[in-house]
Amino acid sequence: MxxxxxxxxxxxxxxxxxxxxxxxxxxxxxxxxxxxxxxxxxxxxxxxxxxxxxxxxxxxxxxxxxxxxxxxxxxxxxxxxxxxxxxxxxxxxxxxxxxxxxxxxxxxxxxxxxxxxxxxxxxxxxxxxxxxxxxxxxxxxxxxxxxxxxxxxxxDPVLRENFVNRVFAYHQWKKLEHEGFTVAKVQDFHAKYKYLLMAHHPAKYRELGPLLANISSNQDLEGFASYIKGFMEILKHNCSRKNHCNVLQHLQGYFKREITAQQREELAERIHEYREGLLPLLVPISLIQHYLREHPNHYVAKQAYLAPHPNELKLRYSL
Structure with missing residues (x-):
């Protein structure tokens, strides 16, 4: 089977x-x-x-x-x-x-x-x-x-979510491996995980891009191996509130022309309240998802950061 x-x-x-x-x-x-x-x-x-x-x-x-x-x-x-x-x-x-x-x-x-x-x-x-x-x-x-x-x-809520994030991400990689690697598929995989990687370690995320760019062909198994090694090393780092806020602000930028000034202010406040520990991560993410339903954006919608694991696990309720 x-x-x-x-x-x-x-x-x-x-x-x-x-x-x-x-x-x-x-x-x-x-x-x-x-x-x-x-x-x-x-x-x-x-x-x-x-x-x-x-x-x-x-x-x-x-x-x-x-x-x-x-x-x-x-x-x-x-x-x-x-x-x-x-x-x-x-x-x-x-x-x-x-x-x-x-x-x-x-x-x-x-x-x-x-x-x-x-x-x-x-x-x-x-x-x-x-x-x-x-x-x-x-x-x-x-x-x-x-x-x-x-x-x-x-x-520990942070370690719990970190582990589950890694399992779901690694499973997606193994599915790619099972189907057969191509440069295009791995590039799409990388794009999907952009903001999740940034939340874990923005500096190391920037180092990962050149590894991907150096993959020479669909047969470059060594290149794919180097990429996923760097990818999984990044996910081992726990996300900080600072990094989460950086990612949330990046995602907010995709809606700056679609939402009203009042909505932009509301989202900025929710992000600030999360950074201060007054709200869980789920709140600003839910607001971004709400705006995404009203103003569809394919690139944002495919970001694993918004739902790296099933919401039913409630892992972001206490982050």
């Missing part, structure tokens, strides 16, 4: 976050946001590396242990080491995940944590919080462009 034939986006996830009872204590760590909200739009494919290598549940806890330059994954009481099993599993499993447009992992897990995982020193029995789960480290190495996020960080 065509992997893009579904209305939903394929996303990997740690099994415990969907409520599967696979944790060391026989419990789960269900993320309601993932299971209830995102599941309306994401086709989640769960994986539990610890269960996959036969550890079972309940089981002894495991942790990352560093000896010189080597980090291993061992039982907390030192009774066994599953580093090689985990690495071998990752080697088998990762090629099966190339269709994903995102991945949500369980925070602090020695197998799945994305950052700040405790790493112990056996000599001192203390820990630093600078580790990455063994499986997730291999995942991010194999798919450096893949949006990866932890369940705990998804409670």
């Amino acid at each position: 065509n992997k893009f034939s579904s209305d939903k986006i394929s996303v990997g996830i740690s099994s415990c976050l969907l409520g599967e009872e696979v944790r060391y204590d026989g419990g789960h760590k269900q993320s309601r946001f993932c299971r209830i909200e995102l599941a309306k739009y994401f086709d989640f494919e769960p994986t539990c590396p610890e269960m996959a290598i036969g550890m079972g549940t309940p089981r002894k806890t495991i942790r990352l242990v560093q000896q010189e330059d080597v980090i291993s994954i061992q039982a907390s009481d030192g009774s066994f080491d599953v580093t090689e099993k985990m690495q071998q599993y990752a080697k088998r499993r990762l090629p099966q995940l190339s269709h994903h447009s995102g991945y949500v992992v369980c925070a602090k897990s020695p197998s799945c944590g994305m950052e700040r995982v405790s790493v112990y020193s056996p000599a001192k029995n203390n820990a630093t919080k600078d580790g990455v789960g063994i499986f997730t480290a291999e995942l991010m190495k194999a798919y450096p462009l893949l949006p990866v996020e932890e369940d705990g960080r998804l409670n």
Whole structure:
């Protein structure tokens, strides 16, 4: 079956976050946001590396242990080491995940944590919080462009929207790849994401244009790869109110001749109130969308910035 034939986006996830009872204590760590909200739009494919290598549940806890330059994954009481099993599993499993447009992992897990995982020193029995789960480290190495996020960080409204933005954008890129790249299609893709990129990092957005201009032909796969690498790096940066306001003012400029002086003043006030933290981002964007319905503009209408994800997710209500 065509992997893009579904209305939903394929996303990997740690099994415990969907409520599967696979944790060391026989419990789960269900993320309601993932299971209830995102599941309306994401086709989640769960994986539990610890269960996959036969550890079972309940089981002894495991942790990352560093000896010189080597980090291993061992039982907390030192009774066994599953580093090689985990690495071998990752080697088998990762090629099966190339269709994903995102991945949500369980925070602090020695197998799945994305950052700040405790790493112990056996000599001192203390820990630093600078580790990455063994499986997730291999995942991010194999798919450096893949949006990866932890369940705990998804409670932050800015990080939550950033992750969802990246997943939807990367999914659109993968659809282009599936259809076959052409310079014209990628140029249209770039134009569609202009203002979203500016909201994330205006300076780096300006650097991305020359990468696109240097793509020599439809067969220039290296050029396309350089472009999407820069594109996804930009989206990793969180949007600031300042950058949002800059984009909103640019979009306002498209209507300066169509709307009345009173309407221009009203929109300017809503943008200012958003910048001051008095209104959510949704308010000035909704007003721009209202003017766009009254005064259609094809270029503005196709901008991903206005609706980078379904409004039903309500991600911009608290930004």
